[in-house]
Amino acid sequence: MTLSTHLDSIELDDRLRDAHSVTADILRDVIGETCRRFPPLRPDEKTIRIERWIGSGAWLDAALALIDLELPQWQVRRIAYDEGEWHCALSRARELPDWLDQAIEAHHEDLPLAVLSAFVEAQRIGGPASRTSVPNVPRGADLICTPFCCENFA
Template sequence: MFALSERQQPAGIHDRLRQAHAVTAELISDVIGETCQRLAAIGPTEKTARIRRLIQSEAWTDAALALIDLEIPQWRLRRIAYDEGEWHCALSRQRELPEWLDQSIEARHADLPLAILSAFVEAKAASAPASRTSVPAVPRNADAIYEPVLSENFA
């Protein structure tokens, strides 16, 4: 996995996806509940109704791709490959860049929908806004040695 996937990830859902053997309605509901703020916020639309229909018909791969399209539209599917018994899924923000220049999110699993959902959860975590302010924080308990000094010299 690449640098973008090293950010904070919802550990519980990520571990459940890795340990699962197949997608279930309960598992995909947990993924939606823990990672999908947009789905809950926008209310009933054509896209949300489509996702519900896909889940009801157990079309897990299409449901995972629809979640990516709805929740993180800036991310696109870059590559799906099957190698040595595992599906490898890569999501990217800039598909047009050569693969060696792109910082993509990669996930792998023996089950294709679980590989896509794992990449989705990692990309969602990488897309989460950092909780940093524009002004750097100053330590509040500075030592007595560090006293502010007025050092204006306009000469």
């Protein structure tokens, strides 16, 4: 992730957090800055449906359709309202118990903004479209133990 991409994502997070409700401009910014599968030139059935929902102000439907389009391996695990805020959790393994799942959670006073915030975070964690076949450890990760090789080649 480049510095400009990181700054754009921070600005997008701040914009979502500070907004009172979703607007077409906010949704288009989310699509423009985070979506890799949303084709601007050759729209398909899913993108046409998302555009219609944006045009009609169906923000929650548009946000859920973006998750379906961009993050097909992620599902909504939980949507809850507590103490004046909506909480949205997205998960790759919804069938696992909560304590085993590594869900993405976001909250906001507005439900579509909570869902969009979780979507943006899941996109960020999902990383770039081109990945290596070998997983890497994030820099600065706090390791509980020090890994070492214990093979005996003798």
